[in-house]
Amino acid sequence: MIPALPDPTTLASAVSVRDRLALAQALNLLDDRRPAARQCAAAFLDALPVERLDAGGHLIGITGPPGAGKSSLTAALIQVWRRRGLKVAILAVDPSSPISGGALLGDRLRMHASGADREVFIRSLACRGEFGGLSAEVWPMSLAMLAAFDIVLVETVGVGQKEIDVSKMTDTTCFVAQPASGDSIQFLKAGIMEIPHVIVVNKEDIGMAARKTLSELKTTLGRRTDLDGWQAPALSASAALGSGIDTLADALDSHRNWLLERGQFTTRRQRCQAEWLVKHLREEFGRYGINRLGGEDALFAELTNAPRRSPIAAYEDLRTRVIPNP
Ligand SMILES: Nc1nc2c(ncn2[C@@H]2O[C@H](COP(=O)(O)OP(=O)(O)OP(=O)(O)O)[C@@H](O)[C@H]2O)c(=O)[nH]1
Ligand SMILES: [Mg+2]
Structure with a gap:
């Protein structure tokens, strides 16, 4: 039925x-x-409630290579946030390995998720390989969760091009680096990977390799900033030992405050929605759709300046402009 x-x-x-x-x-x-x-x-x-969607809560993307410890760090962050009295929702997109990823998150969080903690909500979502790796539902779902929670965290796997998706649809992106894996450093150097807002080398408990990766990351980042002028900190932590987690939570929060102080927070949310709309159009109609609406730049300018609308209603309007008589 x-x-x-x-x-x-x-x-x-x-x-x-x-x-x-x-x-x-x-x-x-x-x-x-x-x-x-x-x-x-x-x-x-x-x-x-509009005020929640435009300026409320904190939408965080956590990304990085498979097995770097995204789920473990998420579990550790939840403890810190709960201690700080924050209500937390998690959207795990395509938990890649049921053993190390999904199940681990499940085990650690069973206590929260089973209803013992009513202020933690967890949902996983299969990505179905569409939308450049990030499911189209992530943005509207994030909005729904932002209406109710102080922190909404989206976990996705990715290194290189792929994590860019999540960084375009969140307030703050955290990249989890794997010790002794030079990939992320190479990608950052080559500009293949956009600069995340916070970089954390997990597994600092293993010692030397983690310290070396951290120092390489710091050298690579140097004084580089993102397009808004934010300089990303590189930290180290251990989800296993619970070390560095408070500092990580503080760093994520600092980026949110930085956006708020500059009046950039709401603008960023609008930009996220514009990204989602344009990506959706490109997915459905290819370049034709974007051109019909005046090209990408004009469309972005239009969308970021338009009055706030729900993403689905806004998208349906755009569709009818691409195909006036469906
Ligand atoms: N030594 C050590 N191992 C860790 C730490 N954090 C996670 N691990 C281990 O690393 C493996 C992967 O951890 P996950 O948290 O599942 O990593 P993930 O990035 O979510 O993995 P996927 O979702 O499968 O991409 C597990 O075996 C963890 O036990 C840490 O701080 N130190
Ligand atoms: Mg995981």
Whole structure:
């Protein structure tokens, strides 16, 4: 039987107060491609509290090569954030290895997720290889979770080109480097990898190799900044020992404050949505779609200056401009 669609306004109110069933239902709705469901999802997103979506919470992307310790660090960060009284939601995109990744996160977080801690919410999402590696649902789902949680963390695997996706759809990107793996350093040097906002070498407990990687990363970063002028710190931590985790949480928070102080925070959220819209158009219509709407630069300028709309409603408008009479 096809499940009935929920009432979008009621669903939005329930999500805003972290009703877990409502949250699960909302995420399923955002994953539903049927036209009626898309309309309902657009109305649901429009009914979420705007101030939360524009300026509330902290949307963090954590990325890095397989096995670097993203899930372990996430588990450790959750403990720190919970101690600080923050409510946390996790979206694990395509947990790559059920043994080291998914299961580990599952084990560590079972206590939280089982309902013992009502202020932690975890959901995993298969990426289906579309949308350049990052599922199209990640952005709308992040918004739904931001309506209810102080921290929303999206975990994705990637090194090189791939992690760029998540960095374009979050406030702050954290790259987890694997000790003794020169890949990330080479990618950074060659400009293949965009500079993340925070870089952390995990597994500092193994000693020498981690220290060497950290110092190489620091040398590579030098005084380089990202497009906004932020200089990324390189840190080291051990998810296993729990060392360096408070400092990592502080570094992530510093980037958020830095954006807020410069009045860049809301602008960045708008840019994330514009990225999502353009990426979506490119995926569906190729360059033709973008050209129909005046080319990428003009489209970006238009979208980042447009009044706030839910991403789904905004996308449906763009589609009808590409194909006026579907
Ligand atoms: N020595 C040491 N091992 C660690 C540390 N953190 C994680 N590991 C180990 O590294 C392996 C991978 O950890 P995960 O947290 O699953 O890494 P991940 O980056 O989420 O992996 P994928 O999601 O599969 O890409 C596991 O065997 C962990 O036990 C650490 O701080 N020190
Ligand atoms: Mg993982």
